Amino acid sequence: MLYVIPSFQNPTGATLGAERRAPLVEVCRAHGVLLVADEVYHGLHWSAPPPPSLGAFSAKGGVLALGSFSKILAPGLRLGWIHTDPATVARLASSGLLDSGGGLNPFGSGVVRSALELGLLEPHVVRLRSELSRRSVALGAALQSYLPRGRLEAPGGGYFAWVHLSGLDGESLRAVANELDVDLRPGRLFSTQEGLREYVRLSFAFYPDDLLEEGVRRLGEAVSRLGGR
Numbered sequence: 001m002l003y004v005i006p007s008f009q010n011p012t013g014a015t016l017g018a019e020r021r022a023p024l025v026e027v028c029r030a031h032g033v034l035l036v037a038d039e040v041y042h043g044l045h046w047s048a049p050p051p052p053s054l055g056a057f058s059a060k061g062g063v064l065a066l067g068s069f070s071k072i073l074a075p076g077l078r079l080g081w082i083h084t085d086p087a088t089v090a091r092l093a094s095s096g097l098l099d100s101g102g103g104l105n106p107f108g109s110g111v112v113r114s115a116l117e118l119g120l121l122e123p124h125v126v127r128l129r130s131e132l133s134r135r136s137v138a139l140g141a142a143l144q145s146y147l148p149r150g151r152l153e154a155p156g157g158g159y160f161a162w163v164h165l166s167g168l169d170g171e172s173l174r175a176v177a178n179e180l181d182v183d184l185r186p187g188r189l190f191s192t193q194e195g196l197r198e199y200v201r202l203s204f205a206f207y208p209d210d211l212l213e214e215g216v217r218r219l220g221e222a223v224s225r226l227g228g229r
Ligand SMILES: Cc1ncc(COP(=O)(O)O)c(C=O)c1O
Pocket: 005, 010, 038, 040, 068, 069, 070, 071, 076, 077, 078, 079, 080
C-alpha cells in the first residue's frame, strides 16, 4: 500500500501536481500497490483549486480516495467517505465491521445526511474557504512582523503553515513557547528519520485573526528568550 496526502498536505501544505497524478496511479497499478489518497483538505482551497482528486482514477480499481466531514463541517465528527470502484465499494459495504454495528457512526451519519439533503454543506464550505484564507493571511502577516527568521511558503489551502526556522530547533522553540501558553508541532514529529528539526507546523484553522497574531507575537518572544539562553 502507498499512502499519500496529495492536496494541501499535513504538515507542509504541499499539493501534488496534475502531471504527476496519472503516473503515480500507473506505477502503483503496475506493481499491484494499493494507492490510498487521504484527501481531507482537497476542497479547502482559496487560490487555484488542486488538480482532480485521485478518486478520478479509481474506476479501474487499486485507488481509494478518502474525504472527511471533520475538516469541512465540524471537527471531531469522525465521519468521512471513500471514493473508489464499485466492486470495492460493494466489498467494503458488506464487511462484517459495517454489518454488525449497523454502520459506522450512525448518529453522526444521520446529522450529516440531513445537512447534505438541506443543501447546507456547499455554502458552508464556501464560507470556510474565505475564513481559512483570511486566517492564513493573518498568520503570514504576524510571522513577518514578529518572527522574520521564519520562512513560510504561503499555503493556498488546507489548515497548516509549514515554517522554516533557519538555524533554530523546533522542539526547543516549542518548550519555550509552552511556557508562554502557545503550542506548535515541531517538524521532527513528522519525520521517520529524526529530521525536519528546523521546521514547525502551525495551524491557522481554529483561531480568529487577533489570537493568531497574539500567538505569533509570543512565538517571537520565545525566539528572543531562546537566543538569550
Ligand atoms: C491528512 C489527515 N487525514 C485524516 C485526518 C483525520 O480526520 P478525521 O478527523 O476525520 O479522523 C487528519 C486530521 O488531522 C489529517 O490531517
